[in-house]
Amino acid sequence: MSLHSRRGLTSKLSSKKYRDAFVAARISQTLAIQLRVLRQRAGLSQPELAKELGTSQNAVSRMESPKYGKHSSSTLKKLAAYYDVGLIIRFAPFSEIMDWTLGLKEESVAVPDFAHDRFGEEFDSVLADKRRAASHCLAADEAMDIPHSVVPHRRFSAAAQSGPEWPTQSSDDVLTRRKPAGTAMAVLSEHRVNG
Amino acid sequence: MWVFVVCPAPGGGRPLDRFIAELGEDAENNLSAILEDLQVLERKYWTRPQFDVLHGEKYRRMGEIRFDGEKKTYRIFGYFGPEKLNFTMLWGCEKKRNLKHEMDLAAKRRDFAEENKKLLYELTFETRADLKIVKQEIP
Numbered sequence: 001m002s003l004h005s006r007r008g009l010t011s012k013l014s015s016k017k018y019r020d021a022f023v024a025a026r027i028s029q030t031l032a033i034q035l036r037v038l039r040q041r042a043g044l045s046q047p048e049l050a051k052e053l054g055t056s057q058n059a060v061s062r063m064e065s066p067k068y069g070k071h072s073s074s075t076l077k078k079l080a081a082y083y084d085v086g087l088i089i090r091f092a093p094f095s096e097i098m099d100w101t102l103g104l105k106e107e108s109v110a111v112p113d114f115a116h117d118r119f120g121e122e123f124d125s126v127l128a129d130k131r132r133a134a135s136h137c138l139a140a141d142e143a144m145d146i147p148h149s150v151v152p153h154r155r156f157s158a159a160a161q162s163g164p165e166w167p168t169q170s171s172d173d174v175l176t177r178r179k180p181a182g183t184a185m186a187v188l189s190e191h192r193v194n195g
Numbered sequence: 196m197w198v199f200v201v202c203p204a205p206g207g208g209r210p211l212d213r214f215i216a217e218l219g220e221d222a223e224n225n226l227s228a229i230l231e232d233l234q235v236l237e238r239k240y241w242t243r244p245q246f247d248v249l250h251g252e253k254y255r256r257m258g259e260i261r262f263d264g265e266k267k268t269y270r271i272f273g274y275f276g277p278e279k280l281n282f283t284m285l286w287g288c289e290k291k292r293n294l295k296h297e298m299d300l301a302a303k304r305r306d307f308a309e310e311n312k313k314l315l316y317e318l319t320f321e322t323r324a325d326l327k328i329v330k331q332e333i334p
Contacts, residue, residue: 003199003227003230003231003234003318003319003320004227004319004320004321005319005321008319008320008321015220017220018220018224020220021220021221021223021224022224024221024224025221025224025225025227025228026224026228028225028228029225029228029229029232029245030228030232032244032245033229033232033233033236033240033245036240036242037236037240040239040240040242064244065244066225066229066244066245066262066263067263101231104231104232104234104235105235106235106236106237108235109232109235109236110235110236110237110240
């Protein structure tokens with residue numbers, strides 16, 4: 001059940017003062033909550049995240065405060081890359097923000113990382129293609145009798161195997177990330193590691 | 196998804212509606228944004244600085260929602276219940292000093308809410324406009 005009705009919110013947004021407060025609150029409050037939830041979900045304390053990012057615990061605490069409101073886009077991009085989540089920074093019509101507000105879902109606030117995102121069947125088929133392509137590469141390596149020790153393969157890090165709910169390793173390649181057993185990516189990675 | 200419920204006063208008044216209606220635009224929107232986010236989050240993510248539990252047997256199952264606006268700090272005291280995925284709002288106030296008196300009042304309202312579940316109603320920000328009109332009409 002939404003706290004606002006579409007009609008009621010539209011009525012309130014007719015006030016310029018309310019509109020300004022509406023936008024400011026959705027940025028400062030939601031950003032603060034999202035940053036805190038992303039960190040907690042990654043199983044990190046503020047000092048641990050500070051260490052990972054090469055900053056101070058105070059800086060992390062400040063970023064998670066709804067009163068801060070001075071996040072730079074470069075810091076947000078860095079955090080988005082670290083957590084492997086998307087980031088949208090753009091102007092938008094009020095109607096769009098209202099739709100977003102009225103239709104909030106858990107994943108809108110507790111944002112899943114790429115490896116846990118839900119893309120549906122289309123993504124599964126893309127992964128299957130990647131897996132087939134990688135298998136061909138492996139077969140070619142074996143045909144040319146190249147020892148696996150010189151083939152740059154991907155390994156699970158100890159942290160990713162025994163770590164928090166979400167992988168916390170910073171990487172540009174989803175294939176290095178931990179996936180639930182039996183998924184295409186896990187099978188592929190294990191195959192490459194074990195030869 | 197959590198449902199925010201409101202407990203009326205034993206005399207039938209709706210002090211929390213009045214409290215929300217009297218908030219400024221900044222405070223109301225900050226509260227609204229926090230509640231929208233908490234509504235879809237698991238209990239384990241209800242933590243500081245937006246939420247904190249109240250400690251002590253007297254305040255069992257109780258917590259406070261914290262927000263700011265117009266250079267003031269506010270608290271809404273509530274408790275988890277009476278139903279699963281309910282957070283019942285009991286009392287709202289500005290944080291100027293030690294709030295023990297307000298916390299004790301909220302604890303009494305929690306007991307009242309437990310005994311009068313049928314009187315509880317769902318929170319909405321819709322009443323604000325109506326209350327403002329009433330305030331303007333009465334000199």
